[in-house]
Amino acid sequence: MRRLLVTIAVVGVAVLVVVAVGPLREAVGHALHGDVHALRSELRGLGVVGAIVLIGLILTHAVVFFPAEIPNATAGLVFGFAVGLPLVVVAWLVSGLIAYWLGVVAGRPLALRLVGYIAGATRVPLWRYAWTSVLGSLPMTAAATYLGHALDDLSASDPLVWTALAVVTVLAAFTPLLGRRVRRERR
Numbered sequence: 001m002r003r004l005l006v007t008i009a010v011v012g013v014a015v016l017v018v019v020a021v022g023p024l025r026e027a028v029g030h031a032l033h034g035d036v037h038a039l040r041s042e043l044r045g046l047g048v049v050g051a052i053v054l055i056g057l058i059l060t061h062a063v064v065f066f067p068a069e070i071p072n073a074t075a076g077l078v079f080g081f082a083v084g085l086p087l088v089v090v091a092w093l094v095s096g097l098i099a100y101w102l103g104v105v106a107g108r109p110l111a112l113r114l115v116g117y118i119a120g121a122t123r124v125p126l127w128r129y130a131w132t133s134v135l136g137s138l139p140m141t142a143a144a145t146y147l148g149h150a151l152d153d154l155s156a157s158d159p160l161v162w163t164a165l166a167v168v169t170v171l172a173a174f175t176p177l178l179g180r181r182v183r184r185e186r187r
Contacts (some may be wrong), residue, residue, distance in 0.1 A: 003105050010102065011063050018060055023049070027057045031066040036074055036148075043078045050078060050088060058091035062098040069144040076148025085145045089134060092141065096133045096157075100126065143167040 018024050023046060030039035039057075043050035057071050071091075075084035143164040150161050 007102055007105050010105075014060065014063060017056075018064075021056070021090055023053045024056045024060070027053050028060055028064060028066075031070045032064070034067065034070060036070055036077070039070065039074045040077045043074060051112055054078075054087065055091045055094075058088065059095050059098060060082055061092075062095045068092070069140070072141050072144035073148030073151070076145040081149040085142055086134050087168050088141055088145060089138065090094065092137060093130060093134055097126075097130065101159065102123075140171050143171075 018028055023042065026042055027039060030036075030042065046053055054071055054075055058068075061068065061071075072084075072088050075088045076186070079087060104134055146160055146164045147168070149163075150158060155161065
């Protein structure tokens, strides 16, 4: 019972922060609506603070689900690939660690219902969770960030654009297959 109360309190504080911080509230709204252009305009208008809002948006993803490619592509658009990629990789790692911690605190029954905190609830070692999360998400994160970066000056002759599109296509095609396999193995 205590774990459940701690989890509810942490999520409640996170919701209050999102609601109270106007730029973060707007960024979450843009992400939930899939509006990359509005998110880009907002982050560009904030200057350096835009990076903090982007990090806050990614941290929010630990409990509010939206396509991860939205902040990744926006990071590439606003900050460029060289700055955007490390920024989102670190932010996604921290977001994943928050979700992991919620899984540890909330416990397996609640985590299985919510599905988002499975690693922490199943007691996967933290170090293994961290490095496999970064390694596993890096191809899609890099591809989406690069495509966002390239959108301002999209060129069909850029081999990295074609590589990023291939990565996105292959991962999008295989993700449902992998999901079905994991569900079959759990039975």
